[in-house]
Amino acid sequence: MKYNQIKLIINLHIRYKSFKVHYNEFCRKGKVTMNNLIINIQKYSIHDGNGIRTTVFFKGCPLECTWCHNPESQSYSAAMMYNSEKCTGCGRCAQVCPQKGIVEKDGLFPVPRDLCDACDTCADFCLNSAREKAGQAYTQEELMKELEKDKMFYEESGGGITLSGGEVMTQDMDYLMGILKTCHKKGYSVNIDTCGHADYSRFERVLPYVDTFLYDIKHMDNDKHKELTGLGNELILSNLKKLNQAGAKIHLRIPLIEGLNTSDEDITDMAEFIKDLKIVKLSLLEYHSIGNSKYDRIDMEYEGKDYKAPTQERLKQIKNIFENYHIDTKIGG
């Protein structure tokens, strides 16, 4: 193939990508809307409820937890991720970027954050998978098609679907209700993994279609909560009480980070609050640093570099404190 022909194909491809971005944007403003972007659909998950489940991670969350394992899920907009360890410095991305914004720096080709509109063109041309788009728009039909591929596993294992994030309860409600109603009609169990920070009217709408809420508590002290997540805990705790009164099945989860929410006082405050709720169980989730490398890929600062999980001995002590309040407690998901 001649050089000019290759150039023509590349140009046509870039024009097609540009058209697709604007078309997708148009669709999102119309029937798909600006949110409900998805960062990952994880198959064969066994930690998000009963049986084998398919977990959908939505993009966008009102909280900014300093230990967040999925920093790419915090913003509601699509974004490019760049893995410098996979980059060979070939420069193809810089040649094809329609914004002409990718500039070589010390042999690397970072994402031009001020210009990038996440058109995904550079990822298409990168032979080393060093670039990846976080946030894909799925219509309801496309998402259901993906979820239905695993229906055999749901049936055989007593599993189902878990909607997670980011924060599910702040996504577009018509979209969410469409998915929930279709799953309900087909007999698929749906769990919602939530930080609890959304208007209660949203919880009321989804309640009849949700099997279990996987609900997080992070800190009982409002100021501390604000410091660690960016927002206070009033709405989260009030929604939890209301959901409990409405008879929702609730599986509580507490991420534990040594020194941040693991003192006797922190745990006793939580136990005092939880003891009056009717919950399925309480899971104690140890801090882990698995998502830390993602911060660099998305050019975000990781505040939790010194965070640690509590020791196994401390975890057992924490479990005992909750059990003294007759709260069914488990270490791990």
Ligand code: SF4
């Ligand atoms: S195309 Fe991929 S490997 Fe080549 S410079 Fe760009 S990111 Fe690096």
Ligand code: SF4
């Ligand atoms: S995703 Fe961003 S960096 Fe990549 S080609 Fe498009 S505008 Fe350029």
